[in-house]
Amino acid sequence: MERKGARTKAITLREVNKSIGGKHILKNVSFDIFMNEILALIGPNGAGKTTLLKVIASFLIPDRGKVLIDSVNIVEKPSFAVEKVSISTGYERSFYYRLSVEENLKFFGMLNDLLGKTLKRETEKVMKELGLLECRKKRYMELSTGYKKRVDVARALMKKASIYIFDEPCSGVDLRTRLKIHEIMKRLKESGKIVIFASHDLEDLKIADRVIVLKKGEKVLEFSPKKEDLAAVLRGVLEIQAFPED
Numbered sequence: 001m002e003r004k005g006a007r008t009k010a011i012t013l014r015e016v017n018k019s020i021g022g023k024h025i026l027k028n029v030s031f032d033i034f035m036n037e038i039l040a041l042i043g044p045n046g047a048g049k050t051t052l053l054k055v056i057a058s059f060l061i062p063d064r065g066k067v068l069i070d071s072v073n074i075v076e077k078p079s080f081a082v083e084k085v086s087i088s089t090g091y092e093r094s095f096y097y098r099l100s101v102e103e104n105l106k107f108f109g110m111l112n113d114l115l116g117k118t119l120k121r122e123t124e125k126v127m128k129e130l131g132l133l134e135c136r137k138k139r140y141m142e143l144s145t146g147y148k149k150r151v152d153v154a155r156a157l158m159k160k161a162s163i164y165i166f167d168e169p170c171s172g173v174d175l176r177t178r179l180k181i182h183e184i185m186k187r188l189k190e191s192g193k194i195v196i197f198a199s200h201d202l203e204d205l206k207i208a209d210r211v212i213v214l215k216k217g218e219k220v221l222e223f224s225p226k227k228e229d230l231a232a233v234l235r236g237v238l239e240i241q242a243f244p245e246d
């Protein structure tokens with residue numbers, strides 16, 4: 001029986017392993033993600049954060065190990081993750097270069113069963129929230145890096161999901177947009193969703209309930225920025241991330 005006040009597990013990863021092109025990228029990764037949690041993944045470049053996010057979204061199938069969402073093993077039933085998860089991939093190639101911001105967002109909304117007035121309303125809402133109204137007619141390929149990132153976050157919001165995954169959602173965006181994205185992630189949590197994001201920025205970690213540190217495909221540390229001395233933890237993280245030549 002679960003303790004009173006105990007957190008409810010929503011996602012379970014057990015001994016997750018993934019190799020790509022003969023390279024062992026994720027190594028026995030095990031941890032749980034709880035209902036209503038904002039979880040951040042950090043770690044040096046190439047540590048496997050994006051790979052892990054894609055595994056949770058079932059974009060990549062692990063070679064070994066289990067990934068359960070609401071007790072369903074998505075390694076066996078990836079369609080369950082597709083239904084539950086909305087992911088901003090952080091990839092420019094996920095967009096139609098010649099379509100406008102608005103057309104791209106509407107297209108993704110339609111793919112996710114938004115139609116008619118609902119599609120229009122959601123697109124307006126998301127564009128307003130991310131400051132995209134003034135460039136709604138601009139073609140995706142004409143946007144600056146920061147605006148492309150805004151569209152990437154906006155795209156994830158065009159799907160009604162219970163788990164939202166953002167890959168470096170704040171990289172390259174201006175300060176105001178960063179705060180807005182933090183606000184959006186907190187709001188998702190308040191409305192009962194799970195938020196998982198990867199980041200290299202300390203400011204982003206402050207909104208997380210828990211931070212998991214990956215190094216060379218392994219989970220090496222876990223901490224709660226709200227409870228622990230962030231500066232001390234980060235000194236530890238920097239040691240973990242030290243360059244071999246340091």
Ligand SMILES: Nc1ncnc2c1ncn2[C@@H]1O[C@H](COP(=O)(O)OP(=O)(O)OP(=O)(O)O)[C@@H](O)[C@H]1O
Nearest residue numbers: 020021023025043044045046047048049050051052
């Ligand atoms: N399609 C692929 N083919 C070959 N190797 C890949 C592929 N995708 C990822 N990798 C390798 O997997 C490792 C982990 O990559 P991943 O993008 O998951 O790291 P990351 O922690 O997100 O890095 P960063 O902080 O630089 O974004 C890297 O060594 C990368 O080169």
